[in-house]
Amino acid sequence: MSTRFDAAVIGAGVMGCATALFLARGGMRVALLDRGEICREASGVNAGTLTMQMTRAALIPYALRAHDMWMNMPAWCAGGDVLATACPGLSVAFTDAEAAMLEERARIRREAGAPIELIDGRTAQAIEPGLADGVKLAGHCPIDGFASAYLTGRAFRAALQEAGVTLMEATQVRGIDGGFVLDTSAGAVAAQRIVLAGGVWLQDMAAWLGVTLPIKVLINQLVVTERMPPVMRTVLGVASGLLSLKQYANGTVLIGGGWQGIGDRARGGVAVRSANFLGNVRLAAHTVPALRQARVVRSWLGLEAETADALPAIGPLPGIDDAWIIGSVHSGYTSGPYMGRILAQAILGEAPELPLFPIDRLLHQRSNSA
Amino acid sequence: MIFDVAVLGGGPAGMAAATEAARGGARVVLLEESPAPGGQVYRAPPAGFKMKPDPDRQEGDALRAALAASGADIRTGCRVWGLGGGPLVPEGQPDAPFSLSALSSDGAPFTVQARALILCCGTHERIIPFPGWTLPGVIGLAAATILLKAQGILPGQRVVVAGAGPLLYAVAAKLLAGGGSVAAVIDAATSGEWLRALPALSARPDLLAQGAVWRARLLAARVPVLAGAQVTAAEGDKVLSHVRVGERVFQADALCIGHGLVPATEASRTYRARHAHRPEDGGWVPVLDTAQRTSVPFLYAAGDGAGVRGAAAAPAAGRFAAHTALHDLGFSLEHASKEDAALERARRTGAAMARMMALRPAMVAAIPAETIICRCEGVTRSEIEKAAAAGANTINQLKHFTRCGMGPCQGRMCGEAAGALLAAARGVGVAELGFATGRIPLRPVPMASILGDFDYADIPVPAPAPI
Numbered sequence: 001m002s003t004r005f006d007a008a009v010i011g012a013g014v015m016g017c018a019t020a021l022f023l024a025r026g027g028m029r030v031a032l033l034d035r036g037e038i039c040r041e042a043s044g045v046n047a048g049t050l051t052m053q054m055t056r057a058a059l060i061p062y063a064l065r066a067h068d069m070w071m072n073m074p075a076w077c078a079g080g081d082v083l084a085t086a087c088p089g090l091s092v093a094f095t096d097a098e099a100a101m102l103e104e105r106a107r108i109r110r111e112a113g114a115p116i117e118l119i120d121g122r123t124a125q126a127i128e129p130g131l132a133d134g135v136k137l138a139g140h141c142p143i144d145g146f147a148s149a150y151l152t153g154r155a156f157r158a159a160l161q162e163a164g165v166t167l168m169e170a171t172q173v174r175g176i177d178g179g180f181v182l183d184t185s186a187g188a189v190a191a192q193r194i195v196l197a198g199g200v201w202l203q204d205m206a207a208w209l210g211v212t213l214p215i216k217v218l219i220n221q222l223v224v225t226e227r228m229p230p231v232m233r234t235v236l237g238v239a240s241g242l243l244s245l246k247q248y249a250n251g252t253v254l255i256g257g258g259w260q261g262i263g264d265r266a267r268g269g270v271a272v273r274s275a276n277f278l279g280n281v282r283l284a285a286h287t288v289p290a291l292r293q294a295r296v297v298r299s300w301l302g303l304e305a306e307t308a309d310a311l312p313a314i315g316p317l318p319g320i321d322d323a324w325i326i327g328s329v330h331s332g333y334t335s336g337p338y339m340g341r342i343l344a345q346a347i348l349g350e351a352p353e354l355p356l357f358p359i360d361r362l363l364h365q366r367s368n369s370a
Numbered sequence: 371m372i373f374d375v376a377v378l379g380g381g382p383a384g385m386a387a388a389t390e391a392a393r394g395g396a397r398v399v400l401l402e403e404s405p406a407p408g409g410q411v412y413r414a415p416p417a418g419f420k421m422k423p424d425p426d427r428q429e430g431d432a433l434r435a436a437l438a439a440s441g442a443d444i445r446t447g448c449r450v451w452g453l454g455g456g457p458l459v460p461e462g463q464p465d466a467p468f469s470l471s472a473l474s475s476d477g478a479p480f481t482v483q484a485r486a487l488i489l490c491c492g493t494h495e496r497i498i499p500f501p502g503w504t505l506p507g508v509i510g511l512a513a514a515t516i517l518l519k520a521q522g523i524l525p526g527q528r529v530v531v532a533g534a535g536p537l538l539y540a541v542a543a544k545l546l547a548g549g550g551s552v553a554a555v556i557d558a559a560t561s562g563e564w565l566r567a568l569p570a571l572s573a574r575p576d577l578l579a580q581g582a583v584w585r586a587r588l589l590a591a592r593v594p595v596l597a598g599a600q601v602t603a604a605e606g607d608k609v610l611s612h613v614r615v616g617e618r619v620f621q622a623d624a625l626c627i628g629h630g631l632v633p634a635t636e637a638s639r640t641y642r643a644r645h646a647h648r649p650e651d652g653g654w655v656p657v658l659d660t661a662q663r664t665s666v667p668f669l670y671a672a673g674d675g676a677g678v679r680g681a682a683a684a685p686a687a688g689r690f691a692a693h694t695a696l697h698d699l700g701f702s703l704e705h706a707s708k709e710d711a712a713l714e715r716a717r718r719t720g721a722a723m724a725r726m727m728a729l730r731p732a733m734v735a736a737i738p739a740e741t742i743i744c745r746c747e748g749v750t751r752s753e754i755e756k757a758a759a760a761g762a763n764t765i766n767q768l769k770h771f772t773r774c775g776m777g778p779c780q781g782r783m784c785g786e787a788a789g790a791l792l793a794a795a796r797g798v799g800v801a802e803l804g805f806a807t808g809r810i811p812l813r814p815v816p817m818a819s820i821l822g823d824f825d826y827a828d829i830p831v832p833a834p835a836p837i
Contacts, residue, residue, distance in 0.1 A: 037767045044770055057837055094826055105837050150770040157761045169763065226778050226814055240834040259832065264461040270642070271458035272810055274471060275830070278820065282829050285821055292821065295814040297778050300807070310836050330835065 005031045005166070007347065008182055008191035010173050010205060013043035014333060015326045016197030017156040018340020019347075021077070023195075024163035026348040031189055032165050033182070035172035039153030041268075042199050045302040046333045047222055047256035048149035049244045050084065051235050052114035052141050053091040053106075056330045058311060060112035061354055063331065066338035070147055073155060073337075078162045080155030082147040083249070089144025089235040090128055092121075092135045092287065099137040102239035106139040116141045130232035130288045144235045146246045146254075149333060176208045180322070193322040193347065200265055200305040202313065202327045209320055213313065213362060215328060218304040219263040220256065221272050223281060225294035227251030232288050243283045253294060255284045261301045269301025304332065307362055314343055315358035325359060372467050373399045373443070375695055376484035377688075378450060378637060381409020382681045383673025384490030385433040387688035391488075392440035394696045394703060399443040399482050401450050401472060407434055409492060410512060411681035413519045421522055425580075426681075433685060445482075447475030451811035451820075453640045455483065457666050465667060471810075477819050486668040486695040489638055490688055491675040493631035493652065496786045497533075498733045501603040503627070504745050507610025511537045511628030515544070524550040526624025530613040532556035532601045533628040535727035536581065541626055542593065543584040552593045553613070553620040558629065558733065559726050560598035570722030573715035574682070600733060601627060630727030632786055633675045639808025641666050647801035649728045650721070651677030653786060654805045662691035663698075670695055678727065680720030686713040734790040743791065744784040746777020751791055758795035765803045768792050778814050781806050 005028075009020040012034035020032040050070050055063040069076065070084040091106075093099040106116045119127075121135030160167055172185040182189040196205040203215040228251050236245040243257040259276040263269040277299060285291045305328040307313050312330070317323040326343050329335050342352035375391040377384045380402030388400040400407070406414035412430025415421045437444065452471030459466050468487040473479055495512040497503060509525055511533050517523040518541065528551045531542045542555050571578050588595060596615060603614040604625050613620045631652055635645060638656040644665035645654050655677045656664045662672050672687040674680070679687070696703060737743070739752040749772045757771035765781075765788070768774055774788050775781030781788070785806065793800045 037763060038761070040767060040770070054835075056835070101834070108837055150773075150776075153767070154757075154760060154762075154771045167761075169761075225817070238831075240831050242831050242834065258835070262458055262460050266461070271454060271640070274452055274454050274469070277452075277810075279829050279831065281817060282821055282824050283831065285817060286826050286829070292818045294817045295778075296811055296817060296820075297814045298776070298780065298809055299811070300809050 005029050005191040007193040007195060008189055009195040009197055011197035012038040013041060013199055014152055014336035015340050018337040019195055019197060019326060019343050020165045021160055021163055022341050022344030023347060024165045026344060030165045031168060033168045033171045033173055037169050038157055042302045042304055043152050044150050045300055046149045047244050047254055048147040049235060050145040050147060050334050051089045052109060052143060053089050053139055053237055054241045054331055055334060057108045057112040059335055060109055060114045062335045062338050064113060066335045067143060069337045077155055078159035080159050082151045082155050084145060084147040086145040087234050088127055089141045090124055091139040091237045091239055093137045093239040094134055098239040102137055102139055114141055128232060128234045130290055132287055132289050146235055196325045197327060199327055200303045202305060209317060209323060211317055214308060216306040217265050218306055219261045219269055220302050220304055221259045221261040221276055223255040223296055223299045225253045226297045228294050231290035236287055245284055245288060255280055263301055272299045312357040313359045314339055315356040318360050318363060373397045373484040374699055375486045376468060376470060376482055377488045377490060379490035379492055380407035381490055381492050381673055382412055382433060382684035383688035385437045386685035387488045387490055387672055387692040388442040389436045389440040390689040390692035391696060392442040394701055396696055401448055402446045403449055405447045407437060415520055419521060448472045449813055451813055451815040453637060453810055456641050456669060473819050479820055486699055488691045488695060489671040489675060490673045491634040491637055493674045494634055494782050495628045496630045496632045498629045498787055499737055499741050499743050500601055501738055501741050502605050504742060505604050505606055505610045507623055508604050508625045511541055511626050514541050514626035518544045522548055524548050525626055528553050528622050529624045529626060530554050530620050530622040531626045534558040534630055536723055537628060539581060539584040543587050546587055546591050553622045555593060555595045556599050556601055556615055557597050558600050558730060563726060567722045567726060570718045574719040577719060631678050636808055636812050638664055638671060641669055643669060645805060650725050652724060661694040663694060678724040679717050680723060682716040683720045729786055729790060734787055743787050744774040746779050747773040749774040754788055754791045755795045758792055765789055765806055775806060
């Protein structure tokens with residue numbers, strides 16, 4: 001063990017990568033460890049939706065800033081690119097109940113800063129000619145878009161190396177001794193500070209330090225079509241938030257929205273749940289009828305972390321000096337790079353641009369219920 | 371109803387497995403993509419289509435007749451796209467019956483369930499890319515055998531046949547017999563390799579004799595046979611007009627080329643069975659015990675899909691798998707599945723042929739930098755090597771970096787070459803790269819076929835996330 005790092009970030013997803021990158025740019029010697037490969041879990045397999053209309057209201061200010069970061073990624077990520085594409089976003093309601101839900105949610109998100117206006121079905125079809133008839137109401141947000149999430153690891157990798165981050169892929173951390181010395185499959189790694197950035201595995205990581213932080217695991221299903229002629233040009237969702245649709249420049253259409261598949265923390269994504277596969281593609285084909293002409297070529301699963309209150313865990317680990325945590329951000333890919341930036345600011349001793357999400361509330365809640 | 375045994379794939383292994391299981395008293399369903407069972411070697415002609423009899427057809431007819439008489443439920447012309455059940459269950463739940471979603475020959479969706487599943491999925495063809503391999507007029511050797519066997523169609527009037535393995539001479543001979551002209555046979559194997567294979571081949575004098583007949587026909591037709599050679603380019607203006615082999619150029623309107631067979635492991639990967647990389651078996655194969663069991667309970671594999679051994683050896687493996695499945699399901703079995711000497715000889719011969727058809731690293735090394743490897747996504751060799759240099763360490767990571775293998779074929783065409791290139795660029799073995807995660811659909815599936823009739827109100831949309 002020749003090197004003592006200023007910081008060791010455990011988990012090389014979008015939040016771990018962004019935190020490591022900005023720490024290194026802030027002058028720290030940083031190690032970034034992952035038991036697998038960079039951005040190959042949720043950060044590389046999510047739907048790449050950069051929307052405000054599925055983002056929790058409390059996160060809108062963060063998501064707006066992150067949206068800007070994604071759209072300008074090459075400028076701050078050493079040319080790294082996820083093909084982020086800006087386009088309008090529509091969230092549509094086909095029923096009166098959905099319209100009521102949409103009105104309420106659009107209002108709350110508007111108050112949080114998302115420029116969402118409510119429009120009728122005809123106006124929505126003018127923005128999105130691929131949209132089905134029968135839309136009663138639509139939320140229209142000019143700030144929306146999408147990325148090719150599978151490019152995320154490639155995009156970060158060069159920037160991390162340029163910034164001097166020591167990237168240790170295929171390096172499993174098995175535990176942490178005080179001080180901090182990480183017991184890894186590649187030997188001991190010592191660091192002054194640690195950042196836990198392990199997605200759904202944050203629960204296990206917190207346990208290394210004796211912290212009990214329950215993290216729920218969502219198994220999100222995704223479906224992609226073969227390339228097809230243009231059938232849509234916006235990011236489309238439904239009022240409930242259980243649909244996300246977009247067509248990439250190469251012609252493939254990605255169908256998601258958070259329908260649940262089979263899997264868990266230990267096994268990862270195990271299999272698509274066929275009833276949910278069917279429900280998801282039916283919802284998609286109902287919304288964009290031209291999708292009936294598509295062929296489905298692949299489905300897959302990604303694991304999303306959620307805290308007890310479905311708000312992020314970003315901040316210091318209570319009671320342990322120099323230990324930090326980042327994750328469990330709803331629509332975490334959308335907000336990810338900005339969350340990494342503000343955590344890095346805090347670790348570097350600066351005031352974060354926007355407040356963090358300290359986890360005391362989650363630990364306290366637990367001791368109350370115990 | 372839940373079947374006792376489902377058999378996926380109706381080639382020689384699948385036909386024999388279904389027959390054996392049904393004879394043993396199990397309720398059996400066989401799912402096959404083609405209009406009739408048979409597989410590639412024992413392919414049946416379309417209904418009502420008359421063709422000259424040949425030995426393969428007779429072997430196939432015998433297996434088909436036994437299957438038809440066995441009482442197994444035979445579903446042909448159906449495309450299985452969805453897999454579930456087995457170990458694919460939520461945490462803490464016991465394994466479920468295997469569930470296979472399919473489209474029938476008229477496009478109607480249906481699902482079958484079974485307590486045990488025998489995978490007899492055969493192979494797909496390996497083609498090591500070369501300049502011009504995506505030109506119209508260039509087809510696989512296996513594709514050529516389908517044209518020739520099923521309906522006697524010639525892929526071209528003047529054909530170059532190239533690649534590795536016995537299929538080379540079978541296709542060339544069939545082309546001649548069908549009235550076509552063979553411009554040349556380009557055999558990647560040297561005569562030394564064939565000589566070394568002879569002891570294993572002599573175990574099957576019938577095959578050896580057949581091979582000699584094929585060679586004699588080529589000799590009589592004065593077809594040039596180039597041993598230890600390979601196609602360097604297929605060229606032409608929009609369609610193939612000539613084939614380049616080093617300095618030599620052959621005019622041709624078709625090039626039939628194949629560099630071996632790769633076990634089709636989509637289903638066993640989707641069921642998360644353990645796999646191993648064994649070049650001599652064709653590539654990645656499910657790890658089996660001595661009785662055809664995969665690492666997943668009640669999931670079995672047999673035939674070339676479990677490691678290339680050829681059609682002659684496949685029925686015995688299928689019967690053995692069925693026997694094991696019935697034993698595991700608790701059927702009382704009167705007879706033990708018997709391994710006879712003829713089968714052992716068939717396996718030896720098959721193994722020798724599989725070795726000849728194994729991936730040839732030198733051929734991969736010779737691919738020019740700008741040659742397309744993944745034709746679905748247009749990914750070249752140099753892009754794969756750039757990705758390796760940029761940190762793509764595994765086959766799944768290579769997909770993310772380049773989209774190689776993310777198109778409609780899901781890596782069936784490019785996976786072998788891409789893996790070999792990535793491994794060489796990294797200086798590691800292919801086994802270290804891992805294999806592409808198996809996910810449904812097994813084949814691209816039309817949305818219109820699976821959507822069915824539905825009312826919007828009946829879509830079970832889950833509760834929304836909190837605002």
